Amino acid sequence: MISDSASLAAFCERLSHAEYITVDTEFMREKTFWPQLCLIQIGGPDEARAIDPLAPGIDLAPLLDLLANPRILKVFHAARQDVEIFLNISGKVPTPLFDTQVAAMVCGFGDAVGYETLVSQLARARIDKSMRFTDWSLRPLTERQVQYALADVTHLRVAYEKLVRKLERNGRAEWLAEEMAELTYPATYRVEPEDAWRRLKPRSSSPRFLAVLRELAAWREREAQERDLPRQRIVRDETLMEIAAHHPGSVAELGRTRGLGKGLVEGRMGQAILDAVKRGLAVPEEQAPKPPERVELPRGLGPVVELLKVLLKMKCDEHGVAQKLVANVADIEALAADDDADVRVLSGWRRELFGEDALRLKHGRLGLGFCTDGRRLRLVPIEPVEPAEPAEDLAVAQAIPG
Numbered sequence: 001m002i003s004d005s006a007s008l009a010a011f012c013e014r015l016s017h018a019e020y021i022t023v024d025t026e027f028m029r030e031k032t033f034w035p036q037l038c039l040i041q042i043g044g045p046d047e048a049r050a051i052d053p054l055a056p057g058i059d060l061a062p063l064l065d066l067l068a069n070p071r072i073l074k075v076f077h078a079a080r081q082d083v084e085i086f087l088n089i090s091g092k093v094p095t096p097l098f099d100t101q102v103a104a105m106v107c108g109f110g111d112a113v114g115y116e117t118l119v120s121q122l123a124r125a126r127i128d129k130s131m132r133f134t135d136w137s138l139r140p141l142t143e144r145q146v147q148y149a150l151a152d153v154t155h156l157r158v159a160y161e162k163l164v165r166k167l168e169r170n171g172r173a174e175w176l177a178e179e180m181a182e183l184t185y186p187a188t189y190r191v192e193p194e195d196a197w198r199r200l201k202p203r204s205s206s207p208r209f210l211a212v213l214r215e216l217a218a219w220r221e222r223e224a225q226e227r228d229l230p231r232q233r234i235v236r237d238e239t240l241m242e243i244a245a246h247h248p249g250s251v252a253e254l255g256r257t258r259g260l261g262k263g264l265v266e267g268r269m270g271q272a273i274l275d276a277v278k279r280g281l282a283v284p285e286e287q288a289p290k291p292p293e294r295v296e297l298p299r300g301l302g303p304v305v306e307l308l309k310v311l312l313k314m315k316c317d318e319h320g321v322a323q324k325l326v327a328n329v330a331d332i333e334a335l336a337a338d339d340d341a342d343v344r345v346l347s348g349w350r351r352e353l354f355g356e357d358a359l360r361l362k363h364g365r366l367g368l369g370f371c372t373d374g375r376r377l378r379l380v381p382i383e384p385v386e387p388a389e390p391a392e393d394l395a396v397a398q399a400i401p402g
Contacts, residue, residue, distance in 0.1 A: 016066065022154075023076050031230070039149055050141075068090070074097045079101075079183055115127065219272055219273070223272070254273060301337060
C-alpha cells in the first residue's frame with residue numbers, strides 16, 4: 001500500500017509507458033453528498049498497488065497525470081462511479097477508457113454482469129466478497145483488506161485481455177467505441193441543480209406544482225453540495241413534494257408541513273424554502289417544466305410491441321448481445337408507434353443488429369416462423385402483396401415450418 005508522495009510518484013513513473021492500466025476505487029457516501037475517496041487501486045502489467053488518498057500530505061498529482069495520459073488505456077469495471085470521483089477531483093475524465101462491464105454486454109455475458117461473475121468466467125478466479133461492506137475510511141487497513149481491494153484490479157487484467165480478443169474475433173470493437181464515447185463525456189456525470197427535480201417521482205403533472213418542485217429541488221441540491229450532506233439529510237423527497245403541492249407562503253404555514261422540525265422552519269433554511277416556493281409560483285405557466293412524455297400506444301399496437309420484443313430477444317440470443325444494451329421497453333414502444341422515433345435502436349450498430357429488421361417486421365415485410373424442430377424461431381422474408389381494396393397494412397407473425 002502506497003501512503004507517501006515519493007512512492008506514488010515512482011509507481012506512476014513505472015506505469016507511464018504501459019499500454020493499459022486497471023483502475024478501481026473504494027469510497028464511502030452514506031454520510032456525504034460527494035463520495036469520500038478512501039482507496040485507489042491501480043494495476044499495471046507486472047504490479048498492482050493500493051494508494052491511500054487519506055494519508056497525511058500525500059500528493060495525488062502523479063496519479064491524476066497518469067489517468068489523464070492519452071497514450072494509456074484506463075480499464076474499469078462498471079466505470080461510472082469511479083470516473084465521477086476522478087472528474088470531481090481533477091475536473092477531467094480519465095481517457096481513453098475501457099469498461100469491462102459494457103464490453104461483456106457486447107460479448108454476450110448478460111445485462112450488467114457483475115465483476116465476480118465476469119472474473120469467474122474469464123479469469124477462472126474466485127473473488128472473496130466477505131469485506132464488501134468494509135468501512136474503507138478507517139485506518140489502519142489490514143493486509144487482508146488491502147489484498148481484497150487489489151483483487152479488483154489484478155483479475156481485471158485477465159478479463160480485459162480476453163474481452164479484447166473476443167471483440168477482435170466478433171468484429172464489435174466499434175460497437176464498444178460508441179458506448180465508451182458516452183462515458184468519456186463530462187456531462188454524463190453532472191446534474192445541474194435546475195434538473196434535480198427529474199430524480200424525483202412527481203405525483204402531479206400540474207405546471208404550477210412542477211415549477212415549485214423544480215425550485216425546491218434546485219435549492220436542496222445546492223444546499224447538499226455546499227454542506228456535503230446527502231440530499232435526504234437536508235429535506236426528504238416526500239417533504240419536498242408536500243411543500244410543492246401546498247406551496248406555503250409563511251413560516252406558520254410551512255410549519256404545518258409534516259417532516260419539518262421547528263428549528264428548520266424558523267431558521268435560515270425555512271426562509272430559503274419559502275423563497276424557493278415564491279420563485280416557483282412566479283414562473284409563467286408556459287415556462288414551467290413538463291413531465292417526461294409518455295408514449296401513448298394507439299389501439300391495436302400492443303401485439304406489435306410484444307412481437308418486437310420477441311424479435312429483440314431472438315436477435316440478441318443469436319448475436320450474443322445483452323438485450324438491455326440494445327433496447328429497453330420505452331424504445332420498443334416508441335418504435336412501434338413511430339418509424340422515425342428518436343430512439344437509439346434506429347442508429348449505429350443497434351439499427352444494423354435490430355432496428356432494420358424491426359421496421360421490416362412491423363410493416364409486414366418480415367415474418368417469424370418456427371424451425372422444423374419446433375424449438376427455434378427463424379426470420380421469414382415476406383413478399384409485399386397489393387391489397388385488392390384499401391386496407392391497413394398489418395405485420396403478421398407467421399408460424400411457417402422451416
